[in-house]
Amino acid sequence: MILEKKRLFDAYAAKQGLRSTRQRDVILDIFLSTHEHLSVEELYLKVKASHPGIGQATVYRTLKLFVDAGLAREMTLPGGQTRYEHQLAGEHHDHLICTRCNRIVEFEDATIERLQHEIAQRHGFRLTGHKMQLCGICPACSAAEIQ
């Protein structure tokens, strides 16, 4: 899984004629070691902890490479926050987001995906992607509310 993504990035780098650098290796390793939906700042802090020399511009630049390489996905939360998560070709999920505590839960629904394609088709659109975020209050926050 992790190896697969490293290979994916190597393949992309080769195809694009990118150089192999210590910084990209480090950022990729740390990104792949996480399991969350990370903000650039969060990833930058993790990187800086073990490699203080790496600047945040490099983290920004490198995350965009990961997206282009197909191993990461960029998502914009309600409120405008940008976050990055792992992604593999063929895999797909959408998000339930708690507007109180910002917890993110992933889900998949084949029926919705199919309906989305039908809608696009009905309007003559060739669908290339979609964003779906369900916003609400998570069980924990609901419970805390009642006390």
Added chain:
Amino acid sequence: MILEKKRLFDAYAAKQGLRSTRQRDVILDIFLSTHEHLSVEELYLKVKASHPGIGQATVYRTLKLFVDAGLAREMTLPGGQTRYEHQLAGEHHDHLICTRCNRIVEFEDATIERLQHEIAQRHGFRLTGHKMQLCGICPACSAAEIQ
């Protein structure tokens, strides 16, 4: 329709103890006279054209009031652009967006809406809203592509 929204804003203003100002009247009139999904900048330019004195901070502040009053809805396009559109309680639609020419087409799908609620329920979330944007290439752009 337009009157209804004006009344909605008046009611909201009364409830919140907001004052009635020339600027808010102007911005509301111009906002209601449009039928697009407007950026703040676009609305500001329209406003400035007939009322050069009105500043953009006021446009920003006033659009947020419209959202709170329930007559406008804020949407974030892929790429991070924020836009505002008309909204009435009970009405709801989602968007098909052409990633080539930025055309926006609205649609409604009751089945998807129902499934979204079921998904939320299954995860214990109390759903308060959602964003769904289908991204693709519109018929016009597809046609232009082939030539």
Added chain:
DNA sequence: CAAACAAATGAAAATCATTTTCAGGACCGC
């Protein structure tokens, strides 16, 4: 292995959308 060139990096500056600040102006109840 070195030289040579280009790409990548880090720090700082620039950008861009949005928010805040604040001094003056405009509502509204009296």
Added chain:
DNA sequence: GCGGTCCTGAAAATGATTTTCATTTGTTTG
């Protein structure tokens, strides 16, 4: 009309991201 607020516009501040540019680092070549 008066006075206390709320509202406004201009400008400054903010925050996230991008760009710039001098320097460092890969890579290729001889």
